[in-house]
Amino acid sequence: AQSVTQLGSHVSVSEGALVLLRCNYSSSVPPYLFWYVQYPNQGLQLLLKYTTGATLVKGINGFEAEFKKSETSFHLTKPSAHMSDAAEYFCAVSGGGGSYIPTFGRGTSLIVHP
Amino acid sequence: DAGITQSPRHKVTETGTPVTLRCHQTENHRYMYWYRQDPGHGLRLIHYSYGVKDTDKGEVSDGYSVSRSKTEDFLLTLESATSSQTSVYFCAISERGNTEAFFGQGTRLTVV
Numbered sequence: 001a002q003s004v005t006q007l008g009s010h011v012s013v014s015e016g017a018l019v020l021l022r023c024n025y026s027s028s029v030p031p032y033l034f035w036y037v038q039y040p041n042q043g044l045q046l047l048l049k050y051t052t053g054a055t056l057v058k059g060i061n062g063f064e065a066e067f068k069k070s071e072t073s074f075h076l077t078k079p080s081a082h083m084s085d086a087a088e089y090f091c092a093v094s095g096g097g098g099s100y101i102p103t104f105g106r107g108t109s110l111i112v113h114p
Numbered sequence: 115d116a117g118i119t120q121s122p123r124h125k126v127t128e129t130g131t132p133v134t135l136r137c138h139q140t141e142n143h144r145y146m147y148w149y150r151q152d153p154g155h156g157l158r159l160i161h162y163s164y165g166v167k168d169t170d171k172g173e174v175s176d177g178y179s180v181s182r183s184k185t186e187d188f189l190l191t192l193e194s195a196t197s198s199q200t201s202v203y204f205c206a207i208s209e210r211g212n213t214e215a216f217f218g219q220g221t222r223l224t225v226v
Contacts, residue, residue, distance in 0.1 A: 104157040
């Protein structure tokens with residue numbers, strides 16, 4: 001079965017600093033990969049996705065992620081954090097030789113300090 | 115925003131009672147999912163549907179059942195609620211299994 005691991009349940013950064021949220025997947029075949037964001041008391045919304053093609057994927061709100069097959073990683077980055085980026089972030093995987101039903105990581109809470 | 119409505123949004127119920135949560139979509143998407151969200155566990159799949167009357171179990175299906183009699187509605191039933199089922203429940207939809215999912219606002223269920 002496919003799985004996804006998010007390193008760090010909490011990540012704390014200062015406003016204006018680089019944001020790096022880590023995601024690794026287990027799959028022998030490149031899967032479809034997604035990052036979602038959840039603001040308090042809301043459902044999840046898609047930030048970006050990788051299916052095929054360009055390995056650097058740009059999403060909404062200045063976020064981007066790079067698919068690295070050799071490292072089985074799909075880390076999420078943003079050059080400069082904003083207070084409004086404080087939220088829960090989830091990495092998800094589907095396909096990759098396993099089920100096409102999305103499997104989610106445990107989430108990383110991003111804390112942004114003024 | 116994708117048209118997904120969950121009802122109720124909040125519910126408090128007693129141990130041992132049956133509870134039904136409803137998910138309604140207006141997008142005509144084939145796939146519908148029920149997840150539960152708990153601190154430290156992220157989102158875990160309870161059941162999913164890939165068409166009318168076509169459903170399958172997820173990783174935490176014990177104590178839950180589902181039904182989908184129409185494309186737009188996916189019901190989640192807790193047959194006899196327990197305190198361990200206190201959680202936030204999310205419905206999601208997708209066109210296909212490998213496309214992005216769109217989520218409802220969630221239902222906060224408390225079992226006392």
